[in-house]
Every structure is written in C-alpha cells, then in structure tokens.
Amino acid sequence: MVVRKRVFFEGVVQGVGFRPFLWRLADRNGLAGFVRNRSDGVLAEVEGPAEAVEAFLAGIEKELPPLADVVRITQTELPAQNAAGRGFVIAPSDEAAPRDTHIPPDTATCPDCLAELFDPSDRRFRYPFINCTNCGPRLTIISNIPYDRIHTSMACFPLCPDCRREYEDPADRRFHAEPNACPVCGPRLELLDGRGRPLEGDPVLRALSLIEEGEVLAVKGLGGFHLCCDGRNDEAVKRLRFRKCREEKPLAIMVRDIQTVALLAEIGSTEEKLLLSPERPIVLVPRREGAPVSALVAPGTDQLGIMLPCTPLQHLLLSGKPTVLVMTSANRTDEPICIGNREALRRLEGIADAFLVHDRDILVRCDDSVVMAESSGPYPQRRSRGYAPKPIPLRATYPEVLALGPQIKGTLCVLKENFAFLSPHIGDLETPEARDFLRESLALMERITQCRPHLVACDLHPEYYTSRIARLMEDRQIVPVQHHHAHIVSCMAENQLTGEVIGLAMDGTGYGPDGQVWGGEFLQADERGFIRRGHLRYVPLPGGEKAIREPWRMAASLLREAFGADWMETARRLNLPPVSQAGRREGAADDPLAGLERAMEARILTPWTSSLGRLFDGIAALLGLRHRVSYEGQAAMELEGLARRGGTDLKLPFAIGKADAAESPGPSGCGPIHILDLLPAVRSITTALLEGRPRAEIARAFHDLLPGAMAAVAERIRAETGLDRIVLSGGCFQNRRLLAGSMEALRKAGFKTFHHRLVPTNDGGISLGQAVCAGAKDKGEFSR
Secondary structure, eight states, rough: OOOEEEEEEEEEEESHHHHHHHHHHHTTTTTTEEEEEEEEEEEEEEEEHHHHHHHHHHHHHOOOOOTTTTEEOOOOOOEEOOOOSSSSEEEBBOOSSOOOOOOOOOOOOOOOHHHHHHHHHHHTTOOOOOOOTTBBGGGGOOOSSSSSSSGTTTTOOOHHHHHHHHHTTTTTTTOOTTOOOOOOTTTOOOEEEOOOOOEEEHHHHHHHHEHHHTTTTEOOOOSSSSEEEETTTTHHHHHHHHHHHHHHSOEEEEEHEEEEHHBBBOOHHHHHHHSSSSTTOOEEEEEEETTOTTTTTSSOSSEEEEEEEOSHHHHHTTSSSSSSEEEESOOOOOOOOOOOOHHHHHTTTTOOSSSESSOOOSSSSSOOOOOEEEETEHHHHOOOOTTTTOOOEEEEEEEEEEEOOOOBBBBBBBEOOOEEOOOOOOBOOHHHHHHHHHHHHHHHHHHHHOOOOOOEEEETTTSSSHHHHHHOOSSSEEEOOHHHHHHHHHHHHHHHSOOOEEEEEEEEEEOOSSSSSSEEEEHHHEEEEEEEEEEOOOOOOOTTHHHHTTTTTHHHHHHHHGGGHHHHHHHHHHHHOOOOGGGGGGTTTTOOHHHHHHHHHTTTOOOEOOHHHHHHHHHHHHTSSSOOOOOOTTHHHHHHHHHHTTOOOOOOOOEEEOOOGGEEEEEEEEEEEEEEOOOHHHHHHHHHHTTTOOOOHHHHHHHHHHHHHHHHHHHHHHHHOOOOEEESSSGGSSHHHHHHHHHHHHTTTOOOOOOOSSSSSSGGGGHHHHHHHHHHHTTOOOOO
C-alpha cells in the first residue's frame, strides 16, 4: 500500500544538516518526495510503501543529527501522487511561510574537520575556517532567516567549484553547510601590528612567535575578539592586566587538550564532558597545587576558568609551543566584546601588540559561556556562545513578551508561544558602549524571533537603565517585576514548575517594594505574584553602593549592630579598617570609623539591606581577607576559597524572630514575617578572631551555618503554608559550598528542591523570570 505523508519539523532544524539527513533517510528507504527549509522550520513530504514510510519516521528519532533539536513534529496524511521512481529531492527554501524558526548556536570544530585540519594531504590542511554541517559558526554570522548562505556573512564569498560540489551533494557532510569554504574561495587571515599595518609571513606562525615572545595579541574568534598571551608567562599576564585595567579578576585560559587540563586542575567525568562538549564553555574547576600556569591568571582564588579550543584557528594557535593561553574577552572594563576589525584596532589601541584578524564579518556579539559542573550537568554562570539563542521550553503557552533584564549581567528574553528565547550575554550596563550593545541585542532578538512584543517587562528599580528604556516605549504595555520574584520564577520556568513554591532568593542587591535593598529573601511565590514570608535581618548599608566596593563598611555595620556603642573599639582590635594609627584616634576628624558612625546614626546615604551577598562581604572583611574589592563578588569568592581549607569544629549560632508585615512591607494580610538574625554568628566570629582561632576554620563555620539556618526558616514557612517545594536562585548560589549545603539541608528536612540548570542563577537569568511574570499577568492569572 502506497502512502504519502507531510511532516513538518520545528526547532533547531536549520544549519545543522537536517535536510541532507532526511534525504539520506528517504533514499535508504526508497521513498519519493522532497524536503525544504521554510522560515518557520523544515517541511518534508514522503511517498512510498507504508512500511518504508514508517521506517523513515522511526529513523528520525533514532539517528537525529548531533546539533539538531526537534521540539515539535506535525504529520499530515496526503493522497498519493504516483511519485514512484521520481526520487527524493531537496527543494529550494520557501520564504513565504511565517517566520518562526530556531537559530542554532555556534558549535566547536567537530572531529572530522579537526582531522582534516591537520592532514597534510587534505585541501583544507591548516585552513582556519574549516567547518561542516556538524560544526562552525551559526548565530554569529546570520543576518536574517531562514538560515541560508545569502542571509549570512558568507554571502560575499562565492563558492569555488570544489566547494560548490560539496555544497550541492546531499551525500556530503558539507551539503548546504552555509559557512563552507576553503583556501581558494573563503575568508583569509591577516596579522596586523599595533597600528594596523600588515605583518609579513604566515599569520598563524608569526602570531605564535609573538605569543612566545610575551606579546599580547587580539585574536578574532567566533563571537568576538579575545586578548591572548602565554598563560605561563608572568610578565605577559601582568602586561595584559595592566593594559586592560583588570587588576585581579580571574582570566580565562584555553589549553591544548583534555590531558593538559588534567595537569592544571582536578576534573571529574562531568567536567570532562562539559569541556569536550560542542558548546565548549569556560568551565570553573579547582586548580591543582603547583599547576604549571601563572599565579597571576587567577590570584586570590583556588579556581581556574578553563576552556578547550572552539575554532580551527584556536586549534592552530595551540599547536605551537605554548600549551596554555590566556583567552579573555577583548574589551575595556564594562564595555562589550569587540567584533569588527576597525573597531578592535580603535578600542584595543595600547592594549594589543598585534591583531590576528580575518575578513569574515561577525554579525552578532557573543561572548564565551561560563559554567560550573554538577553531577547532573552544567550549572551555568554566563549563558552565551554555544547555548544562545537555543530556546528554553516552557510548560505553558504565553503571549509574546519582551523582558529587558537587570542592570548587571544583562540578557534579554523574548517569550513566543511556549518558548523563551534568551539573548547572548550583554553584561553590565554602565557605559554608553554597553547600552548600545543592549539596543543591538534588542534588534537581534526581535529579528530572529520575528516578533515585536506589545508586553515589555523590566525591573522594579526605577533608575535601572533597562527600566528607563522601558518607560520610553510608550506604544507598549510596561510590566515592572520585583527583582527577587523574577529570580524565583526564572528557576521555576526552566524546571517547568507551576503553582506556589517557597523561593529562596539570595544575592547582593535588589530593589524592594519598601524602598530598601533586598537580597536575603524567603518568598511564597508563583508566576503571578509573591508574598514576602521572611528575610535576613536588616542592617545598615553605609555609603550605599560604596559599601559594595569597600566591604570593610559592611563589617563595621555588622559590628555596630552586634555590639552597639562599643563597636568602634572592637573594630580597632580587628584592625578595621587598615588605616594609619593617627587616623584611629577616637573622635579624630579623619577617623573613618567615627565618620561611618555619624553617617549611620544620621542615615546619610545609608539604606537598610537584607542582602546575603553583603553579609558575605562583611564577614570576609572581618576576617581580613578583603577590605576593598576590584570586581563584583571578589570578597565572597575568597571567603569560599578559604572555607575549603578549614576544619569543622566551630559551630556558629543564629536566631529567628518575627516582625509584623507593617514593619517589613508586603501584601496586606500576609501575616508575620520571619526574620533570620545572623548577628549572634557575628558576635561568635568576632570572639573567635580575638581568641586567635584559624581564619579558615571560621570561614568554614560561616558556610556551614547558612544552610541549616535557611532550612529552619523554610520549615516555619512550610508549617504555615503547607508548601514543600523549594526553589533556589540568586547570585549567592554561585557559591558551590552554599548551594550543595543548602540542597542537602533542605532535602533532609523533607523538601523537594529545585535549582538552575539552563540559565544562570545570577542576574543573567533574571530576564526569563521577568518575561514569565509579565506573560502570566497578561493571561489574567495575576493574583497578587
């Protein structure tokens, strides 16, 4: 019996070898018909014996190409057209269909291409732009959909006869590989000096020579430039740091192979799998003692951020003498990564000694992704190259929503039907260049999702740049979303949870409805709203944002709250802050402690905060680890590193009190709010320090205290609400010890726990939560 079926595929099905895969499958089963790209997916019609058609359909699930991600298959029975003998063809793309396709992320060089890259007999031997349907650039070269060569930055490189033959042969793995090229017809490398003048010789060999000599190079990659130097050369790393004004923040390194990684860091099977994955993220791993890498790469921390080569060019650079290269984003502080050759020459002048460039345009900025490894897989810290813009599947269908994200670690999110599309990492919106990048990303997301949502979500903070942008969109409906509510809903969304949960939102800063700085929150929440059920005890934040850069201020605030009128004497005994002896005279005009006391007493630039992130800062400063920081999270990272070296004898106390809702504003009628008071721990920590107990032991005790304390508050909320599902989100849960300890304590208490696996737990995941909150409100499900 001859049958004909129309099969429509949605998801990541373009630019991943899906049509040639269907052609081979149909040819093997002797079927007639066609397959073509549409703007909303891939359409195929097959005709032949019923059992052959069923074998074709079964083969799709079993043999799917490695980069394909089919999210929906729709089948329709059609009348047979007596097509026997006509064969199966790949038809031209249909651009008339509604535009709704999923753009694939860029992926690392596949084993087949890598073998050809180093095969002297291959025509692409050492060609730095080798690729096929299983690897190479995708998002970063696309200008429009459907994903065809004419809609990419490869459109200006006509195929030579040999590449044309591969491109048009369905049996070839380069069939319709849109970036397909070779040395005859494709992009070319060029090495320029610091003033943009071409340097003679083989660009890769000359670049390797410069790296070996200790020079800093700007190297054009997939989604932007990297600044590169020898990772074992202290002077080269010092020079890069000085020029980039990046004093202490860890630098990512790229190493030759997994064997080299094992020499530098302690890795397990999960880390190895992530490092070798097609996404090729930076993976945060524990540094081995005596690791052969410059100590200046990641000072003050026992972690390294390591990635393996992602592009053919990077493989070539690591085939030389240096086996460890610093590969950090090519930008100045708070600016986006450079993508254009002229842009790089202008913005990186005085930073790079030479520029390794090429003539394939990067159309989409896309920084490296950063993950930590968990037993269940990646725990993302920055979601960008290799992952974006692959959509997050949602449990419900929502109206179209645009979410503008937070002020730092920004991303955008577009909801369309039951998918959430997150932009590549944008970063902190502190500079004009970063804000231009936000607008650039907005145009990208509306283009690749082919929608311009009427609903726009933003942070509740009125002075965030994204909130100000939202207010300028007068033709759209604006939905402000509280920061920590968005954190919890982002985690709910990726875990496909609905209904109420207990949310633990622990981070550094978020604007609360009471006008204070939230950051240690226990919420009863769903997609529609939240009730604040508890929080860390409020303490002063002296100097506001200045206290974030100078953690000694938080240490002083904690001592003042813990010891009252005697706090300054205690602070001096702890050498806080480390100023000249003359400046410590009680009541002296230049005494910073006295000045801080006056500011806190008069509430001058001193909001209240419930932030766990600021508590970490304060404890780090008490322990003398860090009185000032040069990057966000530095004090907390060093405190976590110190805790890993500590014993377990010291136990710290805490208390749980209650406040009326009126004292900690929230929705009316929500009952008392639980106050987690950690000032008893501050007193015990101070006593332990004055007694001379090891700092590592105290750091360990502080980390061990928090999970049990948070679980105790959660149990009280469960007793009142009956809720037993707990969602963990917020930047503090980037701390491995805090995350693991909290999950264990909550599970032992009988809770079902959920955390992030697909989007960052930090503010990089906020836009997803904002979008879902706004979508739920528009559906008429908003209850609070």
